[in-house]
Amino acid sequence: MKATLLLHTALRHFAQHGYEGASLQEIAQDVGIKKPSIYAHYRGKDELFLSAMTYALDTQKIHLATYFISTRHLSLEQSLKGFFDWFLEESTQNDQLKFILRIAYFPPVKLEREVTDLINPFFDSLHRHLTRLLRERDRTEQLLFSDDYASAALAYLTVTEGTMTEFVYNGVEAYQRRFTAVWPIFWRGLVR
Amino acid sequence: MKATLLLHTALRHFAQHGYEGASLQEIAQDVGIKKPSIYAHYRGKDELFLSAMTYALDTQKIHLATYFISTRHLSLEQSLKGFFDWFLEESTQNDQLKFILRIAYFPPVKLEREVTDLINPFFDSLHRHLTRLLRERDRTEQLLFSDDYASAALAYLTVTEGTMTEFVYNGVEAYQRRFTAVWPIFWRGLVR
DNA sequence: GTTCACCTTCCTAACGGTCGTTAGTTAACA
DNA sequence: TGTTAACTAACGACCGTTAGGAAGGTGAAC
Numbered sequence: 001m002k003a004t005l006l007l008h009t010a011l012r013h014f015a016q017h018g019y020e021g022a023s024l025q026e027i028a029q030d031v032g033i034k035k036p037s038i039y040a041h042y043r044g045k046d047e048l049f050l051s052a053m054t055y056a057l058d059t060q061k062i063h064l065a066t067y068f069i070s071t072r073h074l075s076l077e078q079s080l081k082g083f084f085d086w087f088l089e090e091s092t093q094n095d096q097l098k099f100i101l102r103i104a105y106f107p108p109v110k111l112e113r114e115v116t117d118l119i120n121p122f123f124d125s126l127h128r129h130l131t132r133l134l135r136e137r138d139r140t141e142q143l144l145f146s147d148d149y150a151s152a153a154l155a156y157l158t159v160t161e162g163t164m165t166e167f168v169y170n171g172v173e174a175y176q177r178r179f180t181a182v183w184p185i186f187w188r189g190l191v192r
Numbered sequence: 193m194k195a196t197l198l199l200h201t202a203l204r205h206f207a208q209h210g211y212e213g214a215s216l217q218e219i220a221q222d223v224g225i226k227k228p229s230i231y232a233h234y235r236g237k238d239e240l241f242l243s244a245m246t247y248a249l250d251t252q253k254i255h256l257a258t259y260f261i262s263t264r265h266l267s268l269e270q271s272l273k274g275f276f277d278w279f280l281e282e283s284t285q286n287d288q289l290k291f292i293l294r295i296a297y298f299p300p301v302k303l304e305r306e307v308t309d310l311i312n313p314f315f316d317s318l319h320r321h322l323t324r325l326l327r328e329r330d331r332t333e334q335l336l337f338s339d340d341y342a343s344a345a346l347a348y349l350t351v352t353e354g355t356m357t358e359f360v361y362n363g364v365e366a367y368q369r370r371f372t373a374v375w376p377i378f379w380r381g382l383v384r
Numbered sequence: 385g386t387t388c389a390c391c392t393t394c395c396t397a398a399c400g401g402t403c404g405t406t407a408g409t410t411a412a413c414a
Numbered sequence: 415t416g417t418t419a420a421c422t423a424a425c426g427a428c429c430g431t432t433a434g435g436a437a438g439g440t441g442a443a444c
Contacts, residue, residue, distance in 0.1 A: 002393080017301060020213035024430065033394070036431080040393050045430065102298055105361045109209060145380065155374040162354025169297050182347035188337065189381025194419080216404065225420070228405080232419050237404065 003041050006031050008094075011052040015099035019049055019108035050114060053103065056096040057122050063090065068129055076137040077187060080156065084179055087164055088172070098168050101161075127153055145192040152190060159186050195233055198223050200286075203244040207291035211241055211300035242306060245295065248288040249314050255282065260321055268329040269379060272348065276371055279356055280364070290360050293353070319345055337384040344382060351378050 009030045013022040024045060028035040042048040067086050071079040091097050100122070107115035130153035138144045144152065159182055167175035201222045205214040216237060220227040234240040259278050263271040283289050292314070299307035322345035330336045336344065351374055359367035 018210055018212060018298060020210060021301070023428085025428080034396080036396085036433095037394050039431075105357055106210060106294055106298060109213065145377075151373040152377065154370055155377045158354040158358070158370050158374045159351065160354075161357070162350040162352075165297055165353070165357065166350070178346055178350050181343040182350045185337075185344065185347045185381035186377065187381065189377035189379065215402080217402080226422080228407095228422085229420050231405075 002031065002033065006033075006038065006041060007048075007052055007055055010048050011056060011099055012095045014049060014052055015095035015102060018102065018106065019045075019111070024048075046111060049108070049111065050118075052099070053115070053118055056099050057118060060090075060096050060100060061122060061125065064126060065129065068133060076134070076141055076143070079133065079137070080187075081183065083160065084163065084183075087160070088167065088175070091164075091167065097164070101165060101168055105165075123157075127157060130156060143191045145190060155186075155190075159183075194223065194225065198225075198230065198233060199240075199244055199247055202240050203248060203291055204287045206241060206244055207287035207294060210294065210298065211303070216240075238303060241300070241303065242310075244291070245307070245310055248291050249310060252282075252288050252292060253314060253317065256318060257321065260325060268326070268333055268335070271325065271329070272379075273375065275352065276355065276375075279352070280359065280367070283356075283359065289356070293357060293360055297357075315349075319349060322348060335383045337382060347378075347382075351375075 006027070010022070010027050013027050013030070016022075024038055025035050028038055038048065042051060067083065068079070071082055074082065087097065100119070103115055104119050104123070107119075127150075131149045134144065134149040134152050138147070138149070146152065163175060163178045163182060166178050198219070202214070202219050205219050205222070208214075216230055217227050220230055230240065234243060259275065260271070263274055266274065279289065292311070295307055296311050296315070299311075319342075323341045326336065326341040326344050330339070330341070338344065355367060355370045355374060358370050
C-alpha cells in the first residue's frame with residue numbers, strides 16, 4: 001500500500017523537478033514516512049527513478065494500445081484527432097506522460113544509457129502502432145495522399161509531441177490554441 | 193575575458209544538466225578558476241542562471257531576425273525550409289537553443305516566474321516575425337490556403353519545435369528523418 | 385496453542401560528501 | 415589609491431546513504 005504510494009509520489013516529484021531536482025526527503029514527507037524508510041523498498045534513488053520509469057512506460061503502453069483499439073469503429077480522422085483529447089484527459093489525471101516526455105528529452109546524465117534503452121522501444125512501439133493504423137485504415141478508406149505510412153506516422157508523432165510539450169509547460173489553453181492551428185493544416189497535407 | 197567565458201561555460205552546463213544538475217564547482221573548474229571566484233561576477237547561482245538566460249535569449253533573438261532578413265530574396269518555401277538547416281547549424285555551434293528549449297519546457301521550480309517572464313516575450317516575438325513573414329510573402333506569391341497567418345505561424349512553430357526537440361535529444365539523424373517526414377505533409381497542407 | 389525464528393517495514397542517529405555561499409586576503413591594474 | 419578579480423579557508427545546509435534497532439506479522443516446530 002505504502003509501496004505503490006511511494007512509487008506514485010516519486011513519479012510525480014521526478015516529473016515536476018527532474019531527477020536532480022527531486023529530493024528523497026520531500027518524497028518521503030509527501031508519502032508520510034521518513035527518508036531512510038525508502039531504502040526498505042528500493043536500493044537507492046537510481047532504482048526508485050528507474051522503477052518509476054518502467055512503471056510509467058508499461059502502464060502508458062497499455063493505455064495507448066487500449067485507446068487505439070477503442071477507436072477502431074471511428075474514422076481515421078476521428079481516431080487521430082481524438083488522440084489529442086485522450087492525451088489531455090490522461091495528463092490531467094496523472095503525471096506519467098509528463099514524466100516520460102521530460103526524461104525522454106532531458107534524462108539525468110548519469111542514467112542516460114538506461115533511460116535511452118527503456119524509452120526508445122516505447123516510442124518505436126508507438127510508431128509501429130501508428131504506422132499499422134494508417135496502413136489498415138487506408139486500405140478501407142483510401143484517402144491518404146502517400147502510401148509511405150511510416151513517414152506519415154512519424155510526421156503525426158512530431159506534431160503531437162510539439163503540441164503536447166506545449167501543454168506540459170504552458171497549460172491547456174496554449175495547447176488547444178496550437179492544436180486548432182496545426183491540425184487542419186496537417187490533415188489537409190495528409191489526405192489527397 | 194574570463195567573464196564571458198564564465199557565462200558561456202555556465203550556459204553549456206545549464207543546457208546539459210539543467211539548473212539543479214549544474215554545479216558551480218564544475219563550471220568554475222571548466223573555466224579555470226575556483227568556485228568562489230564566480231561571486232566576483234555574479235551574486236549567486238540564480239543570477240548566473242538568469243544572466244545566461246537573458247544572454248541566450250538576446251543573441252538568439254538577433255540571430256533569428258538576421259536569418260529571416262537574409263532570406264528575403266528566397267521563396268517562402270525556401271525561407272521556411274531553410275530555417276531548419278539554420279537551426280541545425282546554429283545548434284551544433286553552441287548550446288543556446290538547447291538551453292532555451294530546455295528551460296522553456298522544464299524551468300527550475302524556484303525561478304519559474306522569472307523564466308516565464310523572459311521566455312514568453314521571446315516566443316511571442318518569434319511568432320510575430322513569422323506571422324508577418326507569411327503575410328508579406330503571401331501578398332506577392334499568393335499561395336497560402338488560408339489567410340489566417342497567425343494560425344499558420346503557430347502551426348509552423350509547433351512543427352519546428354517538435355522536430356528540434358528531437359534533435360536536442362536524439363541527434364542529427366533522427367532530426368533529419370523527422371524533418372523529411374513532416375515537411376512535405378505540412379507544406380502541402382499550408383498551400384492551396 | 386504457544387513459542388520461537390524470521391522477514392518486512394518502519395524508525396532514530398549519524399555518516400561522508402557536495403551544495404551554494406561568505407569572510408578575509410592578495411596581486412594586478414587604472 | 416582605489417577597484418577589480420582572483421585566491422584560501424571555512425561555513426551551514428542539504429544530499430543520498432548506512433547502521434542498528436523496534437514493532438508487527440507470518441509460519442513452522444513443539
